Amino acid sequence: MTKLSQILLILFTAMTLVAETCSYCNKRIEPGQKYFNYNNKIFCSKSCIIKTRPHCATCGKQALNMINYMGKYFCSDQCAKYLAPTCDWCHKSLYQKKFFTENNKRYCSRECLAHVQPPCSICGRRTLEYSTYLNQRYCPNCIKLPRCNSCTRPCHPLRLHDGRLICRKCKITGIRDSETANSIFKEVKNILSTKYNIATSDKIKFHLVDVNQLKKIDHEYNPNERGLYTHEAYTTYIESVPGHKEILSQKRKMNIYILSFLSKDMFREVAAHELMHNWQALYYPQIKDLAIKEGLAEFTASIINKYYGKPSRNRRMMHNSDQIYGDGYRQIYKASHGKGIPGVKQWLKDNY
Ligand SMILES: [Zn+2]
Ligand SMILES: [Zn+2]
Ligand SMILES: [Zn+2]
Ligand SMILES: [Zn+2]
Ligand SMILES: [Zn+2]
Ligand SMILES: [Zn+2]
Secondary structure (H helix, E strand, O other): OEOOOOOOOEEEOOOOOOOOOOOOOEEOOOOOOOEEEOOOEEOOOHHHHHOOOOOOOOOOOOOOOOOOEEEEEEOHHHHHHHHOOEEEOOOOEEOOOOOOEEEEEEOOHHHHHHHOOOOOOOOOOOOOOEEOOEEEEEEHHHHHHOOOOOOOEOOEEEEOOOOOEEEEHHHOOOOOOOOHHHHHHHHHHHHHHHOOOOOOOOOOOEEEHHHHHHHHHHHOOOOOOOOEEEEEEEEEEEEOOOOOEEEEEEEEEEEEEOOEOHHHHHHHHHHHOOOOOOOHHHHHOOOOOOOHHHHHHHHHHHHHHHOOOHHHHHHHHHHHOOOOOHHHHHHHHOOOOOHHHHHHHHHHHHHH
């Protein structure tokens, strides 16, 4: 901000007979002689006043009207401008201008400030307005792009053989071979069992599938679906005495299907989700409420995300407007009382 100290000079004529002296040069001011009163001091001339003024911070000159700018005195606008700060991007002078400050740097305009923002992770454009999704930054245009069916990020999608639209990254790095998929699946299964005491059946068969295969198994397939758990129980009876049935054997078929081309993070999330469906079917088969079932599965997926250091993935669940998945997750999250899986287990014990 600039402060201009404008000095008003009033010219007096000495009337009294008492002799006055110039407070700068000590010259006597005779009656009838003109003099100046400045700051309650008497001066014989303008040039004597000027000699009491501060020196210009740029050129050293003294002037009657000095500009006080950022704690320094300047003789003129040019001199003030010379030492004024400049925009850290375009180097234009910020003299007498409003400016933006960020990270102790100054910028003359929103455009210059935008230049120092991190780039959009799709188009590279640097903008002040942006959205963050799964820890990445997107400009206002790119956030509106179609979402990758695998990683759910906005993208310029490519089409897979089964019709899915996915991003280039998932097309290249998504999990597509059964061996890799199997080992990640086993890892998640093992972590759930050893770290969280969610022991699932060893008889689960895991399958890496595409959408065409998934549609054949799940007749209610929807495009948001990335995994499926199926559980079939077979009971064989024996009738040794007519009219009296006895159970001979009970068999279960348990399958987990996960879509190919998922990112590693997404695959782990889906694996944890489907594995929880198995645990619930084994220990709490009486639960029929879909929101509770999916809420338990989503909550377990969120625990796995946290385990792998990806808690930001859980924002999707927290903000999911779906009445089964979103509401279910929030209900289980609340029921956990911040105590994670043990909290949820306690809630299950108390309620089922
Ligand atoms: Zn004087
Ligand atoms: Zn100057
Ligand atoms: Zn600038
Ligand atoms: Zn962009
Ligand atoms: Zn993707
Ligand atoms: Zn589910």
